[in-house]
Amino acid sequence: MTMTRAYRTAITTHIDGKPYVYGYDLTKLAGEASFAKSIYLIVKGEMPDKNAEAMFEAILTIAIDHGVEPASVVAARNIYSGGSPVQAAVAGGILAFGEYHGGAIEGAMETFKTYCPPAGLGVKKLVEDFSKAGKRVLGFGHRIYEVDPRTQRLIELARKYGFYGKYVKFTKEVEEELAKGGKKLPLNIDGIIAVLLLEMDFNPKVGKGIFIIARVPGLVAHVVEEALREKPVRRLSEEDVEYDGPRPRK
Ligand SMILES: CC(C)(COP(=O)(O)OP(=O)(O)OC[C@H]1O[C@@H](n2cnc3c(N)ncnc32)[C@H](O)[C@@H]1OP(=O)(O)O)[C@@H](O)C(=O)NCCC(=O)NCCS
Known part of the structure; x- marks a missing residue:
């Protein structure tokens, strides 16, 4: 009789007390495989050859950050400045990855x-x-x-x-x-x-995840910079805001 278990996975398991990722001994990947190679393995289920590893590595590197201006970084830094913890700020930055920015x-x-x-x-x-x-x-x-x-x-x-x-x-x-x-x-x-x-x-289902993987180091760096260099609570000044609502009324 086949047993039905709550979760099914082909990604990682323990064999003789050691973790294996898609059949590769994780303790050996550390020290032998680059981070990019390991990411390729875990999202695709197979090892890249030399050219695929180099291409994948370049993709991850080039997307690592794009300045303080993008919506995700502004969101992350603002969330941190309000007093929320690092993980909330980074998660908030990720939530800004939508169709128009990083989520396409x-x-x-x-x-x-x-x-x-x-x-x-x-x-x-x-x-x-x-x-x-x-x-x-x-x-x-x-x-x-x-x-x-x-x-x-x-x-x-x-x-x-x-x-x-x-x-x-x-x-x-x-x-x-x-x-x-x-x-x-x-x-x-x-x-x-x-x-x-x-x-x-x-x-295609990995698409959004690849951008998240590549950009999270940038978000972390911005949140840490915010923590170490800026005072709490960012607030726009009145000069930044154009009010076009009603004048006072009775
Ligand atoms: C990235 C993006 C938001 C930049 O926009 P932008 O340069 O500021 O351009 P605007 O939003 O001011 O749009 C200007 C005009 O170009 C059009 N346009 C912009 N990107 C377009 C696209 N990818 N396909 C068709 N038309 C496009 C807009 O519809 C608009 O047309 P209109 O003047 O007739 O209204 C926009 O190009 C876009 O939405 N791209 C598709 C989504 C995408 O690839 N996102 C990932 C970004 S890394």
Whole structure:
């Protein structure tokens, strides 16, 4: 008779008193495998080869931080400044990863899979469908960049490590097609990560998690800097705020 247990997992177990991750002795991974390699293993269930490890490592590194300005960092630092603990502030920063900031990778992967030829519907159909639906194409556009230097660097490394494949070429065509609308919408950090995860055969479901994994060190650094250098309770000044509500009334 088969027993039904509360949880099923293929990730980690103990054998003879030692932890094993996907069959690899965790005590040996420490000292032998890089952190990036171990992350690849635990989210994909298999070890990367040298090129995949180098590509994955570059993805994690390039997404580690992007300044104090993004919504997630402002959120994290403000939460800490109110007196909440580090874990609450970092979690608050993660909660700001949405469709417009850091949270577009999963959706972009699904979109690229649906439209990338030869199996997919093609560039023109993608742009047409999104425009008809009044939706933004995930993975394109940036508030401060016309060309995202992080994307350029990852594309350069994709050539070097053998991941310059059909998805990279496809998104270049999407970029060109979108530009015909009059506004330059560069492939952004979420977009290029989505592309490269597809080239590396990751499931789209890992997309959001990869950005979280990469950016949490940055959030931690900002929260710790807030703790060590700033006084409690951030507050906007009156000059920062434009009141356009009613005047006093009876
Ligand atoms: C990232 C993003 C928020 C930056 O926005 P922005 O440069 O400040 O641009 P705005 O929000 O001011 O939009 C300007 C115009 O470009 C359009 N636009 C912006 N990004 C677009 C996209 N990816 N696809 C289609 N149209 C887009 C907007 O609809 C808007 O059109 P309108 O003027 O006709 O209303 C935006 O490009 C976006 O939403 N991208 C898709 C989501 C994404 O990839 N998020 C991850 C970011 S790392």
